[in-house]
Amino acid sequence: MDPHALDPDALDPGRPRLLVYTRTADYRHDSIPAAVAAVRALGPFEVDATEDPAALEAPLDGYAAVVFLSTSGEVLTPAGRERLAGYVESGGGFAGVHAAACTEYGWPYYGELLGARFARHPEFQPGRVVVEDPDHPATAHLPAVWDFTDEWYDFRANPRAAVRVLLSVDESSYSGGGMGPDHPLAWCRPQGEGRVFYTALGHAPEAYEDPTFRRHLLGGLTWAARLG
Numbered sequence: 001m002d003p004h005a006l007d008p009d010a011l012d013p014g015r016p017r018l019l020v021y022t023r024t025a026d027y028r029h030d031s032i033p034a035a036v037a038a039v040r041a042l043g044p045f046e047v048d049a050t051e052d053p054a055a056l057e058a059p060l061d062g063y064a065a066v067v068f069l070s071t072s073g074e075v076l077t078p079a080g081r082e083r084l085a086g087y088v089e090s091g092g093g094f095a096g097v098h099a100a101a102c103t104e105y106g107w108p109y110y111g112e113l114l115g116a117r118f119a120r121h122p123e124f125q126p127g128r129v130v131v132e133d134p135d136h137p138a139t140a141h142l143p144a145v146w147d148f149t150d151e152w153y154d155f156r157a158n159p160r161a162a163v164r165v166l167l168s169v170d171e172s173s174y175s176g177g178g179m180g181p182d183h184p185l186a187w188c189r190p191q192g193e194g195r196v197f198y199t200a201l202g203h204a205p206e207a208y209e210d211p212t213f214r215r216h217l218l219g220g221l222t223w224a225a226r227l228g
Contacts, residue, residue: 024099
């Protein structure tokens, strides 16, 4: 890894930059390389992708957002936890994708930050995504009902009371759902002075080749990073 590439003091101030973190200490998704490539190709920003916990111990102020992209397990040091919390509370952006909800179970703040924690999922299968809020960059392009194939995550608790729900999933459209008729899937929320976006979608490599999903992801990232 090039340490200079992860030094916020060396960033071009005219080009917003994302720190994409893909460390896994538990299940590792085969889609991670495709996901990183998609984020690099998506938008008006540059990307530093890393699995080194030391990157989260360094100052993060030079980044428009930090993205946990299918991370899993305990992936931060105590210093990294402190640095990430301070960054978001003071106005930084945070985005979580798919297995980001399977991350840092031992850190209560992270559960609050993300909005919910993963519980289980049925088999990978088609389902119907329902747009609850079409007035967000992550959803404005979507039809009212969007047919998609993914792992339909159940969460330990319904996050609705603490988040702005953007997408939910219709459990009658697939087998094995465990949350019932109110099943949020993607949302956003403030945390301190910062912005947080999460989408449970993005299990398979094919998702990151899907133009509709890529626009969903781009909208969430740019919103969290305040890039317009």
